[in-house]
Amino acid sequence: MESDSPTSVRTTCPYCGVGCGVLATREESGVIGIAGDPHHPANFGRLCSKGSALGETVDLEGRLLEPRIEGEPASWDTALDLVAGRFAETIREHGPDSVAFYVSGQLLTEDYYVANKLMKGFIGSANIDTNSRLCMSSSVAGHRRAFGSDTVPGTYEDLELADLIVLTGSNLAWCHPVLYQRIAAAKARRPHMRIVLIDPRRTMTADIADMHLKIKPDGDTALFVGLLGYLAAQGAVDRTYLDRYTSGFDAALAIAKNHDLRSISARTGLSPEELREFFALVTRTERCVTIYSQGVNQSTSGTDKVNAIINCHLATGRIGRPGMGPFSVTGQPNAMGGREVGGLANMLASHMHLEDEDHRQLVQEFWASPTIACRPGLKAVDLFDAVREGKVKALWIMATNPVDSMPEADLIVEALKACPFVVVSDINAVTDTTRHAHVLLPAAAWGEKDGTVTNSERRISRQRPFLPLPGEAKPDWWMVTQVARRMGFATSFAYENPSQIFAEHAALSGTGNRGGRDFDISAHAAISGEGYNALQPFQWPQERGKSASEQRFFADGDFYTPDRRARLVAVHPANDEASDPRYPFVLNTGRVRDHWHTMTRTGKSARLSSHFAEPFAEIHPLDAAELGIGDATLVRLANDHGAIIVRALLTDRQARGNVFVPMHWTGQFASKARVDTLVTANLDPVSGQPALKMANVAVRSFQAR
Numbered sequence: 001m002e003s004d005s006p007t008s009v010r011t012t013c014p015y016c017g018v019g020c021g022v023l024a025t026r027e028e029s030g031v032i033g034i035a036g037d038p039h040h041p042a043n044f045g046r047l048c049s050k051g052s053a054l055g056e057t058v059d060l061e062g063r064l065l066e067p068r069i070e071g072e073p074a075s076w077d078t079a080l081d082l083v084a085g086r087f088a089e090t091i092r093e094h095g096p097d098s099v100a101f102y103v104s105g106q107l108l109t110e111d112y113y114v115a116n117k118l119m120k121g122f123i124g125s126a127n128i129d130t131n132s133r134l135c136m137s138s139s140v141a142g143h144r145r146a147f148g149s150d151t152v153p154g155t156y157e158d159l160e161l162a163d164l165i166v167l168t169g170s171n172l173a174w175c176h177p178v179l180y181q182r183i184a185a186a187k188a189r190r191p192h193m194r195i196v197l198i199d200p201r202r203t204m205t206a207d208i209a210d211m212h213l214k215i216k217p218d219g220d221t222a223l224f225v226g227l228l229g230y231l232a233a234q235g236a237v238d239r240t241y242l243d244r245y246t247s248g249f250d251a252a253l254a255i256a257k258n259h260d261l262r263s264i265s266a267r268t269g270l271s272p273e274e275l276r277e278f279f280a281l282v283t284r285t286e287r288c289v290t291i292y293s294q295g296v297n298q299s300t301s302g303t304d305k306v307n308a309i310i311n312c313h314l315a316t317g318r319i320g321r322p323g324m325g326p327f328s329v330t331g332q333p334n335a336m337g338g339r340e341v342g343g344l345a346n347m348l349a350s351h352m353h354l355e356d357e358d359h360r361q362l363v364q365e366f367w368a369s370p371t372i373a374c375r376p377g378l379k380a381v382d383l384f385d386a387v388r389e390g391k392v393k394a395l396w397i398m399a400t401n402p403v404d405s406m407p408e409a410d411l412i413v414e415a416l417k418a419c420p421f422v423v424v425s426d427i428n429a430v431t432d433t434t435r436h437a438h439v440l441l442p443a444a445a446w447g448e449k450d451g452t453v454t455n456s457e458r459r460i461s462r463q464r465p466f467l468p469l470p471g472e473a474k475p476d477w478w479m480v481t482q483v484a485r486r487m488g489f490a491t492s493f494a495y496e497n498p499s500q501i502f503a504e505h506a507a508l509s510g511t512g513n514r515g516g517r518d519f520d521i522s523a524h525a526a527i528s529g530e531g532y533n534a535l536q537p538f539q540w541p542q543e544r545g546k547s548a549s550e551q552r553f554f555a556d557g558d559f560y561t562p563d564r565r566a567r568l569v570a571v572h573p574a575n576d577e578a579s580d581p582r583y584p585f586v587l588n589t590g591r592v593r594d595h596w597h598t599m600t601r602t603g604k605s606a607r608l609s610s611h612f613a614e615p616f617a618e619i620h621p622l623d624a625a626e627l628g629i630g631d632a633t634l635v636r637l638a639n640d641h642g643a644i645i646v647r648a649l650l651t652d653r654q655a656r657g658n659v660f661v662p663m664h665w666t667g668q669f670a671s672k673a674r675v676d677t678l679v680t681a682n683l684d685p686v687s688g689q690p691a692l693k694m695a696n697v698a699v700r701s702f703q704a705r
């Protein structure tokens with residue numbers, strides 16, 4: 001084990017996409033000591049409340065410790081034989097697209113790699129999608145439209161070097177706290193630094209903002225279209241960069257010219273004075289980073305929002321240079337690693353493109369596989385629809401809880417009940433999803449797992465074990481490998497440890513002509529077990545024969561499109577949706593500071609649970625007064641999909657007509673608080689990402705009988 005002392009292990013936090021380095025120490029008493037890794041470039045020793053409480057979440061209470069079939073304990077051999085047999089039989093009878101994997105940004109890259117390899121290269125279907133579809137697929141789609149590749153151009157250092165940080169759709173203070181801390185510290189060192197928060201709510205992130213623009217939900221595209229027009233009108237575009245390295249500026253600008261300040265004001269809910277002030281600040285500040293997250297991605301126009309932001313950076317040439325660029329921050333610890341191995345239904349391994357015949361051939365030859373999926377598989381929402389409709393007849397859910405996290409969550413229950421064969425691998429014995437499994441497989445948890453993750457700045461770090469595997473728990477890569485062997489693919493899944501998988505992943509990234517591909521870590525293609533154990537955090541790309549990472553992309557163009565030019569995308573501001581008088585409130589969902597996803601781990605910490613002990617709905621006091629709702633009384637939120645009952649939290653941080661409910665509380669913790677039951681499965685047409693930030697609901701006081 002790579003460690004700082006004989007008893008401390010250097011690993012990575014399993015929560016958000018900041019990817020902080022952690023030093024974990026197992027005391028003789030069994031207590032787990034947690035400290036920030038002072039040498040890790042993501043956090044330099046910092047940790048947030050969730051990270052610092054990790055030691056309180058690793059006990060075995062509630063853990064699934066043995067395989068189960070129909071609720072009864074079974075041996076691994078029996079369970080694996082059953083899974084492999086039922087998948088093989090289903091494929092034989094109904095074809096490869098009758099089976100699916102639904103995986104997770106909690107998986108390590110090695111887990112993701114083998115699951116993707118089995119489904120796309122050996123089963124021959126692309127029906128593998130991930131819960132990362134719910135958090136960042138619009139950013140992936142936006143990157144690919146603009147750059148020809150899913151490339152995050154900048155680094156965390158840029159957030160400290162910028163003179164202006166624009167935060168849109170991102171409550172960084174609570175959702176990526178260590179990045180927030182880094183920016184706050186940089187602002188203290190560099191007082192001229194300006195921060196603009198664009199968010200309908202005055203979140204805690206507003207505390208370091210110099211300007212808070214309370215934009216209407218889904219007003220982002222209009223705002224950045226307006227900014228593009230303003231930059232052009234002021235002569236602030238970089239003609240040299242545009243001419244040398246981009247295409248599409250004129251078409252994008254033509255749309256912007258159709259929207260004057262009054263039109264942008266109407267679509268964003270911001271006054272012309274606010275718009276002018278913001279536009280002028282961006283115009284005069286060259287070192288500008290725009291950070292965006294779920295408030296941008298989780299929308300029916302998420303991909304357009306991403307491209308509207310990127311357009312402004314391309315038009316000014318503010319990309320790939322210190323302190324400049326568009327910056328998507330990911331929600332999950334390994335959403336980026338999943339993207340690298342092609343763990344989405346429309347991607348191939350190593351950032352290769354499923355729709356590209358040369359890429360498919362290259363991957364198939366490298367894997368020496370009997371087949372390769374040749375068309376995109378089902379994205380998350382469509383995948384569960386297909387399960388419900390009986391088209392997918394065998395489903396393996398790995399490390400995620402879709403019954404609570406998917407939109408119209410009650411339909412997911414219907415789907416799982418209708419599915420003839422459901423396998424769930426998880427660390428917990430009971431979640432709202434495990435209840436519906438025919439086969440449960442006990443997975444290794446953080447502290448036991450061994451592999452790599454990639455954070456939002458393309459930095460690959462090791463997760464190292466410091467606890468023994470409890471009971472019969474096994475790593476996810478091992479389970480997939482065992483099933484693959486039983487399906488007849490023993491030679492191609494002969495891995496004995498995760499370092500072999502990582503080496504293969506690295507080797508694949510360096511194969512063939514790399515035209516059109518940004519991801520390359522082939523410097524690690526021959527990594528040994530010792531080398532893997534000692535692997536230090538590094539940013540990709542790291543090509544064979546080159547020791548230093550290329551820290552930033554695109555300062556000198558060289559994009560991954562066929563003509564090597566970036567594309568400015570002609571995006572139109574979203575139209576206001578017609579409101580339904582029955583459901584006059586806009587429901588926004590998101591995270592709180594101290595909980596993670598469906599609380600299966602953070603719910604174990606009394607310290608973390610004391611921040612918010614129960615679910616709540618943030619409502620503006622004037623709206624509450626009109627509805628006769630008092631602070632801390634119960635309220636009922638309802639629409640055509642269902643109803644939830646939570647406590648009212650009256651705050652003028654909330655905009656009028658809007659209501660915010662955290663996403664963490666599940667049927668396990670509070671049966672009437674599963675907020676995703678209220679979210680309609682409206683999708684971004686490009687990315688397939690659901691609009692989890694916007695549902696229409698009625699709000700009223702709830703009187704218990």
Ligand code: SF4
Pocket residue numbers: 013014015016017018019020043046047048049050051052176177178179
């Ligand atoms: Fe973990 Fe994110 Fe907190 Fe860092 S900021 S300690 S990665 S939850």
